[in-house]
Amino acid sequence: MASSRIFALLCGLLAATLVGATLNPPAVLIVGPKIMREKLAQKLKDHDAIQILQDLPLLSTLREEPAGGIPILGSVVNSVLSHIVWLKITSANIMELQVQPSADDQEELIVNIPLDLVAGFNTMLGCLPVPHSSCSERIAQATAVTNSAQQSMGHTAGAQNRGASLHFPLAGKDLLMVNPLANGVMKLLVPACPNWLHSHLCPVIEEAFEDMQEDLLQMVEAAPIPVSDDHLQFDLLSSAIKDNTIQLNLEAKLLDSEGTETKRFSESEASLTIPTPDSAPFSLTLRQDVVNDAIGAFLPPEEIAIMPDVVLPELAHRLKKIIKEISEEAAAQLKHTQIVKILTQGTPALLLEKGGAKLAQLIVLQLFASSEALRPLFTLGIEASSKAEFFSKGAQLLLNLTGISPERIRVLNADIAQFDPIMLKDIARDILSAVLQTNENGKLRQGIAVVIVKALGLDDVFVEVTEGSIHLQLFPPHS
Known part of the structure; x- marks a missing residue:
């Protein structure tokens, strides 16, 4: 569904096969689930995902393809839809995103995007207007999947029925007339949600992933670390999914004040200890020779x-x-x-x-x-x-x-x-x-400004020295 460029960073399309198992990158950047949730949620907001959900053409789509094209069911559907003059999503919210590894032990990362949708419709029974009726249950969940094991990013989006139901503030004979209609609308609406989300929300999710990728690439490549009058510049070597994090393996180079490259650090047998990911939303591990030349x-x-x-x-x-x-x-x-x-x-x-x-x-x-x-x-x-x-x-x-x-x-x-x-x-x-x-x-005493901390909206660095490397954990303000 998505172009190969869109998901190159997140799933390893740009990954290079390591020459021998002992080679280690000069630096490793680990993106934790917190950063992914926040970045993707913001990108969905930037792409007006809520408005797109609210603008779903529910009624016209049901009328165009009632009951999946089955004639007998189609006549039943048409009888229900004939009473409807207005049907749409009246309220939509994207709940807190969830990032988790795949259960099948592959290099696959699943991002669940829960949706809270409120649907409503209007009709006329005789001369009596039926009040706007709504459902406040969660009715759909869209899912995005990354798969770096195949050196590409696969993406799927679907919807699952969450037991939604409609409730009406009517009484007497009106209740007897409206409830069958409401049940009919619900039976049409819930099964149709997956297709609507697939066709309308998937492109938005893809664009959000693309923007998140570009942001991460920009932070990696356009946020050099100043060291005295020189600076360390990073480029992406490869990427992989580890548990519920994205690991970016980086190449490093040292540039002088005029931008001339004075030293390049590539994959080598030099030791690099990467601590187990913990509560830090973001971390940067630098190999000993990189730190050595930075101090130099x-x-x-x-x-x-x-x-x-x-x-x-x-x-x-x-x-x-x-x-x-x-x-x-x-x-x-x-x-x-x-x-x-x-x-x-x-x-x-x-x-x-x-x-x-x-x-x-x-x-x-x-x-x-x-x-x-x-x-x-x-x-x-x-x-x-x-x-x-x-x-x-x-x-x-x-x-x-x-x-x-x-x-x-x-x-x-x-x-x-x-x-x-x-x-x-x-x-x-x-x-x-x-x-x-x-x-x-x-x-x-002037120190090394970890520029990427500010670029991520973080505010604090915790440093840990390990065998052959230095590990920087990045935290938000007041964490």
């Missing part, structure tokens, strides 16, 4: 130079004592303008583990005796790690580094006596903590 955009290689005597006098005093233990001659060269240089090497490496994360960096630390010195007294190569704490504030994803520690330290060159670099481990840790980590936390 905030922390490019840099050089920091300070005068310890000016900015860190206590640490400068401790450093001078250690240098004196190594070489009194070298200590005598130290001036008040001595300079410590910290040079970070390459992109830091982020390790995501269940419940926590670490950031590893390669660092070069140099000490110059004065601002005029051309050669450092020594150069240290340091492999350091920090505890990385992810947290959220509204729609912002934030990272804070604490507890930097030199895991390995060695002397790269020295203009002073040979010494064991372990002598400088503690002072190096404190300098890196006071200078490098403070500087990096300042850059990370």
Whole structure:
């Protein structure tokens, strides 16, 4: 019924067959039933589904095809319809939509669209007008089905009798005359509802699904995540139905401030742990290498130079004592303008583990005796790690580094006596903590704005670190 493009996103028409079971996408976006219900309900409203239901041509359709074309029944129907001068849906409501997986264990998602319809008719018996009569029972239910197992979106819509009945506020002989007519109308109306809904409501449901698809695609592809001066852009790789959610597997790429692609993330064997869907209406899972390069955009290689005597006098005093233990001659060269240089090497490496994360960096630390010195007294190569704490504030994803520690330290060159670099481990840790980590936390403080949160009308992010990935659960305001 629907074109293949309409349902490509929801059912996996754009899905690519994974090359090997171990390949994982860079990112996974999970659309929960709450989002689907709200989006589809809004789209049905935008397409005037209520008005379409109220405009169903009940009387003319019954007269055109009475009793399914069976002559004997047709004459009975005609006798009933001959008394009717007006018949229509007087009130229509779309109740809360329901999203649930198929019961036959296939990759199929069923969206139930319950309808509450009130039907009424008018007639003339002799010269007496019959009051407008109505039914307030739920009389129909339309169903939409998605099926990603066949790489296409199937859609059906039908109606089911919900035991509707008509009631009339008449008395005496009028009651005897009207009730048979009312029963006749009901016997015609209820069986005909499925065909009416199929022909008039199905196209609206399809258009609503198409619009919902376009909205989701736009949110995925047109809502890049800013990371420092760069941003992460996503494209759809494939989709699948998992339980009562839609899982969108995404490709990611890192673009610079001018929009030039600097890194592309595709499916790989890199670990990606996707938590079991829970109460969050929407969630985004990012693979470790994607998060790593996003953080790296905030922390490019840099050089920091300070005068310890000016900015860190206590640490400068401790450093001078250690240098004196190594070489009194070298200590005598130290001036008040001595300079410590910290040079970070390459992109830091982020390790995501269940419940926590670490950031590893390669660092070069140099000490110059004065601002005029051309050669450092020594150069240290340091492999350091920090505890990385992810947290959220509204729609912002934030990272804070604490507890930097030199895991390995060695002397790269020295203009002073040979010494064991372990002598400088503690002072190096404190300098890196006071200078490098403070500087990096300042850059990370701006956070990562999860733009899609606002696009979905949500307001809050809950972050969870898992093995090889970071998981963002998105919630509405005040949830």
